[in-house]
Structure formats: C-alpha cells, structure tokens
Amino acid sequence: MLRFSLLLLQLSCSAHSLLLGWVESPGYPSGYPPHSSLNWSRCAPKGQTLSIRLIHLDMEESQDCENDGIKVFSNENIISVLCGQRKYEELQTTVNPFLFSSPGGCLRLLFHSDYSNIKRHTGFKGFYTIQDFDECKDDPNTQCSHFCNNFIGGYRCSCRHGYHLAEDKQTCTVSCTEDLSGLTRGEISSTSWPGAYAENSNCQYTLSVQEDLQLELHFSEVFDVEQSSDGQCIDTLTVVTHSGTLGPFCGQTPPPPPLLTHSHHIHIRFTSDGFGTNKGFSLRFRTRDKVCGPVVTSHSSVTPQNPEYNRGQTVTVNCDVGYVVNTEGTKDLSLQYETTCQSTGVWTPSYPCEPLDCGLPLMREDSILQLVDSAGQKTQYNNAIQFVCNSEYYSLKGDDTYTCNASGIWVSASGMAEIPKCIEVCGTPSNEISRTGRILGGEKAELGEIPWQLLIKSPNRGGASLINDRWAVTAAHVVDGIEETSLELFGRFVALADTNKPDRFVINSRKIIVHPGYRKGIASNAQTNFDNDIALVRFSSRVKLGPNLLPICLPQVNMDVSVNELGTVSGMGMTDFNNQLRMISLFLKYAHITVLSQAECRNTPNKTMTFTDNMFCAGASGKDSCSGDSGGPFFTPMLSAGAGPYYLTGIVSWGAPCKEESITSQTNKGYYTKVANYVEWIKDTIEKEEHA
Numbered sequence: 001m002l003r004f005s006l007l008l009l010q011l012s013c014s015a016h017s018l019l020l021g022w023v024e025s026p027g028y029p030s031g032y033p034p035h036s037s038l039n040w041s042r043c044a045p046k047g048q049t050l051s052i053r054l055i056h057l058d059m060e061e062s063q064d065c066e067n068d069g070i071k072v073f074s075n076e077n078i079i080s081v082l083c084g085q086r087k088y089e090e091l092q093t094t095v096n097p098f099l100f101s102s103p104g105g106c107l108r109l110l111f112h113s114d115y116s117n118i119k120r121h122t123g124f125k126g127f128y129t130i131q132d133f134d135e136c137k138d139d140p141n142t143q144c145s146h147f148c149n150n151f152i153g154g155y156r157c158s159c160r161h162g163y164h165l166a167e168d169k170q171t172c173t174v175s176c177t178e179d180l181s182g183l184t185r186g187e188i189s190s191t192s193w194p195g196a197y198a199e200n201s202n203c204q205y206t207l208s209v210q211e212d213l214q215l216e217l218h219f220s221e222v223f224d225v226e227q228s229s230d231g232q233c234i235d236t237l238t239v240v241t242h243s244g245t246l247g248p249f250c251g252q253t254p255p256p257p258p259l260l261t262h263s264h265h266i267h268i269r270f271t272s273d274g275f276g277t278n279k280g281f282s283l284r285f286r287t288r289d290k291v292c293g294p295v296v297t298s299h300s301s302v303t304p305q306n307p308e309y310n311r312g313q314t315v316t317v318n319c320d321v322g323y324v325v326n327t328e329g330t331k332d333l334s335l336q337y338e339t340t341c342q343s344t345g346v347w348t349p350s351y352p353c354e355p356l357d358c359g360l361p362l363m364r365e366d367s368i369l370q371l372v373d374s375a376g377q378k379t380q381y382n383n384a385i386q387f388v389c390n391s392e393y394y395s396l397k398g399d400d401t402y403t404c405n406a407s408g409i410w411v412s413a414s415g416m417a418e419i420p421k422c423i424e425v426c427g428t429p430s431n432e433i434s435r436t437g438r439i440l441g442g443e444k445a446e447l448g449e450i451p452w453q454l455l456i457k458s459p460n461r462g463g464a465s466l467i468n469d470r471w472a473v474t475a476a477h478v479v480d481g482i483e484e485t486s487l488e489l490f491g492r493f494v495a496l497a498d499t500n501k502p503d504r505f506v507i508n509s510r511k512i513i514v515h516p517g518y519r520k521g522i523a524s525n526a527q528t529n530f531d532n533d534i535a536l537v538r539f540s541s542r543v544k545l546g547p548n549l550l551p552i553c554l555p556q557v558n559m560d561v562s563v564n565e566l567g568t569v570s571g572m573g574m575t576d577f578n579n580q581l582r583m584i585s586l587f588l589k590y591a592h593i594t595v596l597s598q599a600e601c602r603n604t605p606n607k608t609m610t611f612t613d614n615m616f617c618a619g620a621s622g623k624d625s626c627s628g629d630s631g632g633p634f635f636t637p638m639l640s641a642g643a644g645p646y647y648l649t650g651i652v653s654w655g656a657p658c659k660e661e662s663i664t665s666q667t668n669k670g671y672y673t674k675v676a677n678y679v680e681w682i683k684d685t686i687e688k689e690e691h692a
Contacts, residue, residue, distance in 0.1 A: 025123030038111035047153035051100040176203035190280025197280035223254035290345035319353035322381030355380035358404035393545040427553035427645030452552035463632025474631035571629030
C-alpha cells in the first residue's frame with residue numbers, strides 16, 4: 001500500500017514538472033553552436049493556459065530572423081518571431097505578455113542557428129508555467145445570467161434567491177410549473193405579481209376538470225406583457241387546448257372576458273426573455289357547461305350560425321366551394337351533412353371537408369398529348385395541369401392549361417371542358433426544292449419534298465395522300481373491291497427500290513371506306529362516271545411522323561378551285577413510251593399544271609364520260625397525270641420553296657388514255673376529284689370510326 005502511494009506521488013510530481021520549468025537554447029549560457037536547433041512543446045490542461053516568460057535574449061540579429069531565431073506557436077499559429085538582443089525590461093513589457101496559449105491549448109518553440117556567428121551569442125532562457133484562465137472575465141462564451149464563479153480549470157454559474165439554473169447551466173429561471181387539476185375555481189398570476197415578473201421564465205399551469213365542463217378565463221384589467229414596437233410578442237402568454245392554441249397574448253390589452261376555451265383540459269404557458277421590467281398578468285378561472293364551437297371542421301360553415309351551441313342542438317355543415325365530405329375515408333361528393341352538439345362539447349358526427357380531386361384526365365397510352373411533369377401533378381381543387389405535344393410534328397389545338405373546378409372537371413381559362421388535341425402539322429415539308437417538271441417523263445422528287453405521297457403497289461397500282469397519322473385518302477376506283485385488311489401502303493420513299501429495302505416503311509390498312517355515292521363494281525375500262533371518286537384508308541396503327549413522312553392539309557369546306565391556278569401533281573405512274581410500250585416510273589415525280597375552266601372541262605376526251613361539280617380538270621403542255629398516278633395528290637399552291645402550307649385540292653381520278661402523242665400535244669387534260677366537296681364527309685367519317 002505504501003509503495004502504491006509513493007508511485008502516485010511520483011506520477012503527480014512528474015506531471016507537474018512537465019508544466020513548470022525552464023526552456024533555454026543549446027549551450028546556454030556559454031553560447032549556442034552553429035547549426036543547432038531546438039523543438040520544444042507543451043500543452044495546458046482544460047480551463048488553464050500555458051505561458052513562457054523570457055528572462056534573457058541574446059542572438060544574432062538578421063532580417064526576419066533568418067540566420068538565428070526563435071518562432072513561438074500557439075496551436076500551430078505563429079505568435080512571435082524573435083532574434084537579436086532584448087533587455088529584461090523590454091521582454092517583460094513587449095514580448096512576454098503575448099507568449100501564452102488558449103485555454104487547454106499548446107505552445108511550441110522552435111530555435112535554429114545558421115553555420116557561423118561572427119560574435120559568440122549566449123542564446124535565450126525562459127520560464128514556462130500554467131495558470132488558471134478566468135472564464136468569467138475573459139471568455140465571451142460565458143453567459144451566466146446572474147453570477148459567475150471562477151475556479152481553477154473552469155467556472156460555475158449561480159442564481160439569486162428564488163431562482164434556479166436551467167438545463168443549459170447558465171440561465172437562471174424560476175420554478176413556476178404547477179398542476180391545478182381538479183380545481184373548478186382559482187387564480188393564476190405571473191411570478192412576483194404585481195411586481196415585475198422574473199426574466200427567463202418558462203411557466204406552465206395545468207387545469208383539468210370533468211369532461212362535460214369547460215374552463216373559462218377572466219383576466220384582470222392590468223395586463224403588461226413585453227411587446228416590441230412593431231406589435232410582435234417578445235414575452236408570450238398562450239392557452240393550449242385540445243383543439244388548438246389561443247394566443248399568443250402580449251402588450252397591455254388583456255384578452256376579452258370571458259375567454260372560453262371549449263375544453264376541460266388546458267395548459268397556460270408563459271415565457272419571458274432575459275430583459276424587461278413588465279408586471280405580467282393575473283387571471284381567475286372557473287367552469288361552466290361545455291358548449292360546442294361555431295366550427296365543426298375546417299373548410300366549412302354551419303347553418304344556423306351562432307357563436308356557440310348547447311347540448312342537443314343540430315346544425316348543417318356546408319363544405320366550402322371545391323370541397324366535399326369525406327365520410328369514413330370515402331369521398332362521396334356530398335357537400336353537406338348534419339351533426340349534433342354533445343354534452344362533451346364535441347360535434348357528432350364530424351367528417352372532414354377535403355379538396356375535390358379531379359384526377360388525371362384519361363389519355364391513350366400511345367397518345368401524342370402528354371402532361372407536363374405528369375408524375376408530380378396535383379389534381380385537387382384549384383390545381384392546374386398543363387398539356388403539351390411530345391413531337392415537333394404536332395401542334396396543340398385548344399388551351400394548354402386546365403384548372404380543377406368546383407364540379408370536379410378540368411376546365412381551361414376559356415371555359416373548355418374537353419381536353420385539347422394534338423393535331424398533325426400539315427402541308428409543310430422540310431425539304432422544299434423549286435423545280436419544274438412533268439410526270440410524263442417528269443422531274444424526280446427529293447426525299448421529304450412531297451412527304452405526304454403514299455404508294456399502293458397492288459392489287460391496283462396507284463397513289464394516296466397522308467392526311468393524319470392514322471388515315472390516308474385516295475381514289476375510290478383504286479381500292480374498290482379490295483379486302484379491307486390486305487392493303488399495303490408505302491411511305492417515306494422517292495424511288496420504287498426504296499419500297500423493297502429491309503427498312504422500308506410499310507403502312508398496313510385496317511379498314512377501307514369508299515364514298516357511298518361512288519358507283520361500285522363497274523370495270524374501269526368501261527366506266528363512264530367517276531363521280532364521288534374518293535375513299536379513306538384507316539391504318540392498323542399510328543404512323544410515326546418525321547421530316548420525310550408528314551400529312552397534307554385538307555382544304556376549307558366547299559372551297560372553289562380557281563381557274564388558271566397553278567398546282568402540283570405527283571405520282572409514280574407511266575412517264576414515257578418506248579416503241580408504243582408504256583413505261584412505269586421508278587421514281588416519284590411531279591409536275592406543275594394549271595386548273596382549267598369548267599367549260600373546257602366539260603369538253604371531255606370521251607363524250608360518254610360524265611363531268612360533275614365534284615370534279616375539276618387541269619393540265620399543261622406536255623404535262624399530265626397518267627395511269628398509275630390515280631389516287632395521288634393534286635395540291636396547291638404550286639410546289640415551291642417556302643410556299644406552304646400545301647392543301648390537298650384534288651385527287652387524280654380519270655382522263656384520256658396516255659398516248660405517245662400526248663407528250664407533245666398542246667394541252668394534256670386530267671380530271672380530279674374536288675376534295676373541298678368532301679371535307680365534311682372525311683371529318684365525320686373519321687370521327688365516327690375513331691369513337692366506334
């Protein structure tokens with residue numbers, strides 16, 4: 001036991017000696033040698049500082065002490081650089097006061113000398129020691145609200161009589177928490193009332209009575225709780241009930257008497273800061289029969305309206321505009337319900353009024369129309385959604401922004417309830433090249449120059465025009481009698497070879513609809529009447545539009561065709577003759593031709609042919625549509641760079657047989673179905689089919 005005590009004594013002395021002693025240069029006082037150095041460091045315990053007091057300094061003088069010198073660091077931050085000679089008095093006044101560490105910090109001293117000294121210098125010597133750090137006086141983080149008591153290694157806060165330390169061990173507060181449950185009458189006041197209340201108060205008074213009673217509070221006329229100049233509460237008084245918080249109250253005006261809590265269990269809370277000389281408050285509490293308040297649930301009103309309701313009274317709850325009753329988790333779109341005041345001051349039944357939810361509008365999975373940020377859209381009353389077309393080849397028809405209204409319907413700013421549509425951008429090819437040419441030996445079209453042109457290879461060769469992403473229009477005599485689901489149409493091509501490539505664009509038909517006024521079943525070589533020569537082809541699936549596959553615009557309803565108007569006809573029919581043999585074009589070709597007068601059109605090549613108001617004719621010297629072009633487009637204005645949008649004015653229908661002499665005749669004449677006469681039939685048929 002004695003040996004253990006001696007060991008503790010030795011350790012204590014050893015630890016003490018580390019923080020009390022001398023530090024000096026090598027060879028002191030005989031002089032330090034060249035190329036000598038010293039690296040010395042010590043650390044202070046928590047709440048104490050370490051200091052060095054130099055009593056002698058004699059070293060070589062040099063600029064910035066580069067030759068011989070001392071550097072002193074506090075927590076690795078340099079606090080002094082020394083060299084040359086200093087008198088004892090100068091060291092005490094200008095050097096030593098700065099050689100100390102932070103509380104619990106470390107000091108490090110580095111000494112060095114260079115290779116030579118002209119004069120023999122004795123060096124330096126200093127005494128290091130620890131000393132207590134006065135947190136109460138020197139530490140800005142010490143904030144004792146009443147008293148600060150310093151001791152070696154730390155400090156402690158204390159309070160005046162009647163106060164105690166809060167959990168932060170610095171703030172002095174008062175004991176003002178009291179449970180008054182069971183009392184039906186009594187008084188409550190701030191500490192030291194009517195004198196100034198204590199600073200840093202955090203008081204809570206609990207009142208609790210039987211369930212069929214409510215507590216009412218009567219404040220005295222003298223009311224003085226600190227308030228800022230702009231009306232904000234610095235110190236606060238609040239009353240917390242089962243249904244919410246009353247207050248905060250402050251200033252010099254008390255709450256109006258009586259303050260009804262509508263609750264049998266309340267907490268009165270009062271808090272103050274560390275300043276002020278305000279008097280506070282005083283109140284009397286008592287009980288009365290519990291009544292029901294004028295609010296049953298949020299976002300609603302009641303009928304009849306009264307400030308309060310007694311037990312047994314019934315009211316009708318009316319949800320606000322845009323809100324519906326949620327009955328046991330089910331929104332049944334009811335706007336009102338009846339409820340009765342109970343003896344406990346509770347309305348029964350009580351259902352919440354919640355925002356009406358319009359839900360996301362129904363759209364096809366493959367729809368081009370999409371919602372902006374559909375995953376993050378809110379769909380309740382007054383929320384807005386925004387539509388957009390997800391392809392540059394479509395434009396939005398209608399308003400883009402819709403708001404959920406009070407009837408649960410999405411409505412646009414203009415009052416439209418039907419959601420907008422994405423309409424194909426029509427008649428605007430991206431590759432427009434202005435050239436002249438003819439189909440009979442005519443000019444080749446570039447890819448994308450006539451992107452609405454479609455080709456039917458069999459069983460009857462002909463053309464068609466894309467009018468939207470699901471439908472094409474052609475001549476009735478091209479598709480009459482063909483099985484509805486067997487037709488193939490080729491798009492996105494300029495040469496017949498393109499239709500045989502592995503990546504060819506093939507459109508399969510789903511349904512063929514021939515105009516009901518067309519005379520079916522007559523052989524083409526004996527047919528004399530091509531009135532109503534128009535048919536629609538519905539695709540089996542939506543085609544993907546792009547720069548080389550775009551629809552052409554339909555003309556306005558019953559729009560007349562102007563005489564002498566220039567238009568363009570395109571196709572892959574016969575273009576030339578070789579030894580009286582008809583040659584089928586291997587390329588998509590087009591020609592610019594002129595609309596002729598009605599009188600000239602009635603002068604048909606074959607007197608047995610019938611010309612009607614559903615037709616027009618066009619032609620030019622050496623230019624005409626021919627066999628194999630049937631069903632293809634005649635469009636206006638004439639194909640020219642920047643001239644669009646282009647409209648499907650006519651459909652290649654019939655004409656004189658293509659002969660070699662037709663190439664050089666003065667005027668070739670072809671007959672076309674006047675599309676403007678059929679726009680309503682086209683739109684009505686498409687709408688009926690797509691809603692079937």
